[in-house]
Amino acid sequence: MRASEELSQLLDAHGVHEIFGNPGTTELPFLEGIRQRYYLTLHDSIALGAADGAAQVSRGIAVANLHAAPGLGNSIGFLDTARRNRSPVLVTVGQQDLRHADQNPLLFGDFRTMAEGLVKFFQEVRRVEELEEAVERAVRHALAPPMGPVILSLPMNVMEEAARASPYHPEPEAAPLNDIRAISERIRAASNPALVVGYEVDVYDAFAAVDELARRMGAPVYAEPICSRSPIPEGLPNFVGDLLPQSAYIDSALGGHDLVVLVGADLTLYPYSAAPLLPGERLAYLGADPSVPKKLHCDRAIGDLRQLLEAILSGLPPSGRTFRRPPDFGRANRVARAAPRMGGEFVVDAIRRAFSEYTVVDESVSLIPTMKSVGFYRGKDSYFSSRSQQLGWGLAASIGITLWRPKTVVVVGDGALQYCVQALWTLARYRLPTKVVVVNNGGYNILKSYSKANHPALAAAEYLDLPGVDVETIARGYGLGASTVDSPERLDRALVELRETAGPGLLNVQVDRTVPDLFS
Numbered sequence: 001m002r003a004s005e006e007l008s009q010l011l012d013a014h015g016v017h018e019i020f021g022n023p024g025t026t027e028l029p030f031l032e033g034i035r036q037r038y039y040l041t042l043h044d045s046i047a048l049g050a051a052d053g054a055a056q057v058s059r060g061i062a063v064a065n066l067h068a069a070p071g072l073g074n075s076i077g078f079l080d081t082a083r084r085n086r087s088p089v090l091v092t093v094g095q096q097d098l099r100h101a102d103q104n105p106l107l108f109g110d111f112r113t114m115a116e117g118l119v120k121f122f123q124e125v126r127r128v129e130e131l132e133e134a135v136e137r138a139v140r141h142a143l144a145p146p147m148g149p150v151i152l153s154l155p156m157n158v159m160e161e162a163a164r165a166s167p168y169h170p171e172p173e174a175a176p177l178n179d180i181r182a183i184s185e186r187i188r189a190a191s192n193p194a195l196v197v198g199y200e201v202d203v204y205d206a207f208a209a210v211d212e213l214a215r216r217m218g219a220p221v222y223a224e225p226i227c228s229r230s231p232i233p234e235g236l237p238n239f240v241g242d243l244l245p246q247s248a249y250i251d252s253a254l255g256g257h258d259l260v261v262l263v264g265a266d267l268t269l270y271p272y273s274a275a276p277l278l279p280g281e282r283l284a285y286l287g288a289d290p291s292v293p294k295k296l297h298c299d300r301a302i303g304d305l306r307q308l309l310e311a312i313l314s315g316l317p318p319s320g321r322t323f324r325r326p327p328d329f330g331r332a333n334r335v336a337r338a339a340p341r342m343g344g345e346f347v348v349d350a351i352r353r354a355f356s357e358y359t360v361v362d363e364s365v366s367l368i369p370t371m372k373s374v375g376f377y378r379g380k381d382s383y384f385s386s387r388s389q390q391l392g393w394g395l396a397a398s399i400g401i402t403l404w405r406p407k408t409v410v411v412v413g414d415g416a417l418q419y420c421v422q423a424l425w426t427l428a429r430y431r432l433p434t435k436v437v438v439v440n441n442g443g444y445n446i447l448k449s450y451s452k453a454n455h456p457a458l459a460a461a462e463y464l465d466l467p468g469v470d471v472e473t474i475a476r477g478y479g480l481g482a483s484t485v486d487s488p489e490r491l492d493r494a495l496v497e498l499r500e501t502a503g504p505g506l507l508n509v510q511v512d513r514t515v516p517d518l519f520s
């Protein structure tokens, strides 16, 4: 058996049955032994994004195969996004034959330096005896909370050698030691607490525990700023909405509470505001990521979120308080008012109705706040977006997500569509039934909105417009059925037709071009 075949077996034992990649000559010795299904993407970065999506939705390891320094270089932004997403992606990078490494041959690269600071673990497998141990270590590091990406560099000559038994014996897992008693006591003692819930609720499938905790505490529940996955079960009556990422807004939303418990949540900030963030004495953190309580200087209990919450609930009596978000009576009117001009409230409402049973991948950029306000958080695997706000992630990730969730719809801006537009080909090539809704406003509206508030001289800059892009024709060119809708009367029908399309499909929705006031 060759080393590449042994590698295939090791990956199989970790539940890896597919690989996303874009190969070159340096990866061919690796590919020769691989038995996993190989999904070809037409740009390296799309492979990493697809593996990120697959890792999140499968809650396990997913593999991206990249081509030496050019492939890794093309994917660095996606590596950073996987790091922020806490996504356990194993990246394999083909390395030159080490026997002539001293000649600095074509495609020889210093991958460790290239990925410095972005991965939890890096190893170049320089001898075949190191292979098993390297794979096991990489997988363990990727999956250990907080999860994240890892890289194995696989030299051509090592992949071609005969496999050899390795002396590796994994160490036993360390038991989590954190005591949650102090946080339980603070919850009991608080008179006006609030919860901020985040992406880890979905990662650890802790929805039932969040529901129970919110009801017993009688507390309002906010989603963390830039929340990337559904943090609540469908219809949680305590849910107030999403926090904005500026410290001044966070303070005004949460300042009246004597305790704010972050439940698998982070307080991500952007843009800068001079208001100091809530002091750490008012905060407590429950979750898998020690870097959050460290930067916020607050109490913490670190571990599997679901287990932490269940432990807290086991000793927590009902508080006697109740909290219910008041109904939003104005919404129907806002939707109706937005209809004649194909405004965001109207379009998003229609998408919500047509795709009520779908997993949503959201890269609608300036429409994200509207998307989040209409109930796309519906519990497990219902909502995905990127924690880095990197454009292109949505379409790439949808490749991996659709493999686990065939009912997946991507809602993407016309600008965002172009970053990884070749992902459409992979959807068509493998008949992945992803539905793509392009919310087309003909420009970079979020940048115009930000400029309006902070840099008025740029608000009308012509380089923030995107004229002359024929979305429908591009989609057809990659093999997808595609159509355009520009009138409110036809929108519902067009969305239903998209949903009923066999295989992948794209609907180009011409939406209102008015620049929204999102930052003032």
Ligand SMILES: Cc1ncc(C[n+]2csc(CCOP(=O)(O)OP(=O)(O)O)c2C)c(N)n1
Pocket: 077, 364, 365, 366, 367, 389, 390, 391, 392, 412, 413, 414, 415, 416, 417, 419, 441, 443, 444, 445, 446, 447
């Ligand atoms: C990889 C990457 N490059 C650039 C940006 C900067 N950026 C943020 S939003 C945006 C415009 C998005 O336009 P569009 O998708 O049409 O959405 P809209 O703002 O019009 O709603 C850009 C260029 C980014 N987030 N990611």
